[in-house]
Amino acid sequence: MKHIIKINNFNARACLSILCLTITSLLVGCNGNKQEVDSTILHEKAAVISQQAQISLSLEIWPELDIAVKTDADIEARVRSLLATMTLEQKVAQMIQPEIRDISVEDMRKYGFGSYLNGGGAFPENNKHATPADWIKLAENFYQASIDDSLDGSKIPTMWGTDAVHGHNNVIGATLFPHNIGLGAANNPELIESIASITAREVMVTGIDWVFAPTVAVVRDDRWGRTYEGYSEDPEIVRAYAAAIVNGLQGAVDEDFLGDEQVISTVKHFIGDGGTESGDDQGNNLASEEDLFKLHAQGYVGGLTAGAQSVMASFNSWHGVKSHGNKYLMTDVLKERMGFDGFVVGDWNGHGQVKGCSNESCPQAVNAGLDIFMVPTNAWKPLYENTIAQVNKGEISLSRIDDAVSRILRVKIRAGLFSKPSPENRPLSGKTELIGASAHRTIARQAVRESLVLLKNKDNLLPLKPNKNILVAGDGADNIGKQSGGWSITWQGTGNTNTDFPGGSSIYAGIKQAVNAGGGKVQLNVAGEFKEKPDVAIVVFGEEPYAEGNGDLDNLEYQRGNKSDLALLKRLKAQGIPVVSVFISGRPMWVNAELNSSDAFIAAWLPGSEGNGVADVLFTHPNGNVNYDFVGKLSYSWPADSEQTTVNRFDEDYAPLLPYGFGLVYGADNVLTDDLSEQSSSKSKSELTEKALFNRSAKAPLHLFLSDEKGSTELTSSVLALKTIAVKTTDRNVQEDSLMVSWKNAGIGSIHLTSAFPSDLRAFNEANGVLSFDVNIKQFPSEAVVVEMSCEQECQGSVDITKVLKKHTLKEWHTINISLSCFKTSGTDMAKVFTPFKLTSAGDFSLTLGNIYIKTESQVDLTSEITCSES
Missing domain, CATH: 3.40.50.1700 (Glycoside hydrolase family 3 C-terminal domain)
Known part of the structure; x- marks a missing residue:
């Protein structure tokens, strides 16, 4: 097997990894252990390393941290003792984190999951108005099931993680603090530590052990939908805040570390989530390694030094490599160089985005250094089973599993989960007077003032x-x-x-x-x-x-x-x-x-x-004296134009409307006039690049679905058939670059491209854009054929293309271009399009479909464009 690999100033460790991968499909690991390795895994690993080889990597950029939580010989001995008693099944169960909507208490008793979570908008019994008592009851039930060894043979306690990102925000009546962007404007680490301490107390009232905070993203493009989760565009505030929040959530290491009023903290999302191109959520960060450290890693320096016990992997990629599968960053940098000895947890099915992975199977993520799979939905069971099988086949080494489980056990011991009472019997549990307590709201009110x-x-x-x-x-x-x-x-x-x-x-x-x-x-x-x-x-x-x-x-x-x-x-x-x-x-x-x-x-x-x-x-005091002056200062630069989306402190061409650190106080000279330019320099038509929706495959973050009256099913293989509609991949120019779709005269069926997050298509609409797609009609439709573009419920526009289809010649390729204005006029909100393409019909009809794009009028031949009047 011959490989030609471009290496640009690549470190010795990476070179050795490449050599290890290229020898043979019988991989002799760099640690000398001989393992059977699936050839697909080999190729995927080689692809990751090849992508990383295009940039200069240097571990020396990263610091060796003086972490406040030191190695404890007694704890390490206990970890080894526990590990020695565990079966492979028990170990893998510690690495599986399902969501409360997807498991039962009996599942916990049978499998003994190491942890579980409630995602945003998930509540006990799916009841938004669940009381603190309901939360405690669920925590107690899962805890007792986890230590019940009657089915799984394990008595290791589970732990519950929650997104308490601005207070215990999933619980009715909790104190909700300003989001991070406002706290960044306050620039008050002592206040931030108090906020974190209050959050920990309110979380502990409900029997929960672990909080997915703080977010330490350094936001570089304000178009990003998570901008408000970042404290600042500059790492100066972020680093100090990360340490303050970790201390507030977990307690100071030399005082009340992980005591009865503290929770495990999570520094997230590792790494570079705030620096993706165009501010795309879950997108690609192209920063140099030096900038990745100087800009995006400072929150980890602060938070890990203070003793944060968990780190959450990020959805984003760095130079095309998904963070959930990036061994260099997760293992070489975070764990080995920086010395982090806690565990790395994934984000919501983030492992499924790693090249070659799915939500149900991802040995690449484990091998890269992921310790806990966050696996909501029913994917948890096949992931558990596949991971066990992959260890048995040698695709994942047992030593990597042991390392992951050791990290989980280490944190559980440090957090006292083996010795603390069960959730309903802990000191703060059930003290509902602490949820939204007056003293807590007083601190939140101060935070509002200062933000x-x-x-x-x-x-x-x-x-x-x-x-x-x-x-x-x-x-x-x-x-x-x-x-x-x-x-x-x-x-x-x-x-x-x-x-x-x-x-x-x-x-x-x-x-x-x-x-x-x-x-x-x-x-x-x-x-x-x-x-x-x-x-x-x-x-x-x-x-x-x-x-x-x-x-x-x-x-x-x-x-x-x-x-x-x-x-x-x-x-x-x-x-x-x-x-x-x-x-x-x-x-x-x-x-x-x-x-x-x-x-x-x-x-x-x-x-x-x-x-x-x-x-x-x-307002002043009734006597006319100033009550509270403004103290907040911009921790994000204020844009001078709608397209000035990446204006950041220390930029070479820095020219915001209002700079980083700006903020008036009472009596100060006013700066802004009443004649600011109101002319937006929105991107010209020539600057917009066409947006691929389907080109050989659905383009991320879109997924391809078929739907009928029973619901929607995602196309995850080359063939899918429902009662009313069927699809299979087929060849046009290259292998499987198109979709053969047929309707069966059995009711309404649809094929659609949908994302969990919306796209902002206003610029395309303003540029007289079109929805463009190629069709090859095999059989003319016997019923109406409608193309739909939708945002949410009662927010969709549609165009009937039946007549247009019947004008075309059978078994020849044609391009159909539908003006976006047709969809907007008939109801689509172009600012938030979740489903940019949906093709619906009934009766008998078949065609082959491909090359689905959003384009501007200058990018297409408009001779076949459908106007609203023609539809």
């Missing part, structure tokens, strides 16, 4: 005296769900009302309290209407809640194509009413027009459940 950044204050309009007649307007004014953003009870933060936040306060509620106490008048009207002309209007508006890739944008213009909030501001200004804008957002946005129409403008970020903290700063 606010004053961007504009014309003629020193602020602070307001509370004896005024105040109009409060905007759809964010009395909306705790909107001000809390994503990861607030539900995953996306949607579907909530104020009643879902008992004990919390909206921004309006805080204003009302302040004005009533000061002898003024307050009127709430979302549309900005009034009976008595107010002295001033406070308008609260901004982004709707979102989480992860659902928040990805293609530029930063606020309310692009639908300027309803700007219209409200302009109307109030035209009536001679001074306007104070309170802007809710998960990132800096291009709001020049809104700034021009505001006398004062506050970046409030996502303040969480304690909206009354906003009024604390806006």
Whole structure:
């Protein structure tokens, strides 16, 4: 077997790995152990190393950390003793982390999973309004099943992990703190440590052991939907905060480390999630290794040095290699060079994105250094079985399994899980008075105050005296769900009302309290209407809640194509009413027009459940003295244009509208004028590149499905047949580059490309874009054929292409181009398209389908374009 490999300043360890891989399919491992290795695995490993060989790697870039938690000989002896008693099945079970919606207590008793989680929006018994007692009961039941050795022979306690990312945010009534972007503006590590300590206490009330926080992403492109999960665009704040949060969650190593009021922390997502190209969630980071360390690793330096016991692998790739399968980063850098001796947990089926893997099988991730598979859905069982089989076949060494399980056991022992009482009997368990406690809300209210950044204050309009007649307007004014953003009870933060936040306060509620106490008048009207002309209007508006890739944008213009909030501001200004804008957002946005129409403008970020903290700063004390001044400073640069998405501190051509560290205080000179340019330099048509949806295969993050009246089934092989529709891959130009689809005259069937996260297609629509695809019709349709593009329920547009299809010649290839405006006109919101292509029919019909793209008009031959009138 002959290989030609390009090596560019590649380190000796990597060279040795390449040599090991190229010898033979009987791999003699670099440690001298002879193992049978599947040839497919060999080729995939070689491909990963080949990709990494295109960049310069140097372990010397990474520090050898002085980690606060030192090796303990007694703990290590106990780990070895436990490990020696375990079967392979028990060991692999420790590495499997299913989700509460996908396992039963009996599953836990049978398999003895090392851990389990509740994802965002998952609750005991699927009840959003589950009480703390319900959470405790579930924790107790799973714990008791894990130590019951009657079926699996194991008494090792399990541990529950949860996304408590701005407080215990899945539990009704918990204290919700500002999201990280706001905390970054506060730049107060002591406050952050207090917030983390409170979060740990509220989590412990519900019997949960482990928190998936802090996120230490350093965000470089604000189009990313997780921008608000980062503290800053610069690692300066992130490093200090990571240490503070780890200390707050876990307790200081020399004081209360992992005691009765502490939880295991997770520094995430390793590594480079905030630096993906174009801000694409789960995308590709192309930073040099030096920048990967200097920019994206500083949170790990802070958090690991403080003693964080777990690290979560990231969805993103680094130079094309998925982090869940990157041995150099997970093992060579993190574990060996930096000295991390805790465990690495995966993210939500992230292992399934590794080249050659699926959710049900991924030896590559284990070999790369992943210790725990986060495997929601029913994929956990085949993954468990396949991993055992892969060890038995030599695809995964037993020594790697032992290393992973040793790390898990080490953390469990350090956390006292073998010696602590069961969840319902722990000191804080069931003390529901701690959930949303007044003292906790006081700290959250302080965090709100300190997170606010004053961007504009014309003629020193602020602070307001509370004896005024105040109009409060905007759809964010009395909306705790909107001000809390994503990861607030539900995953996306949607579907909530104020009643879902008992004990919390909206921004309006805080204003009302302040004005009533000061002898003024307050009127709430979302549309900005009034009976008595107010002295001033406070308008609260901004982004709707979102989480992860659902928040990805293609530029930063606020309310692009639908300027309803700007219209409200302009109307109030035209009536001679001074306007104070309170802007809710998960990132800096291009709001020049809104700034021009505001006398004062506050970046409030996502303040969480304690909206009354906003009024604390806006209003003086009734005696006229300043109550609280603004202290927040921008930890993200504010863009001067909608396309200025990667403006970051220390850039060579740094020219933001407002720089990193900007923030007015009362009495300071106003900086912004009322004549900022309102002309967006949105990408020209020539700058847009065509977007492939299907080219030989569905393009990530899209997946291909067939659906009928029973639901949807993903195409995971070359053939799939439902009652009404069938598909198989076929050859056009190259092997299996097209799809042969047939309808069976048995009811409605569809083939569609869908993603868990939406795409922002507004730029293509503005460039007169089209949905383009090739068809070769084998049999004309006997029923209507409809192409649909949809965002969510009741948010889809469709075009009937039956007549167009019948104009074409059978058994010849044709290109169909459908104007995106057709879909927009008939109901599609182009800002958030989940399903960009869906082909539906009934009756008898068959065709071959391929090359599905979104293109601009300049990229296609428009002679076959369908206009809305033709449809």
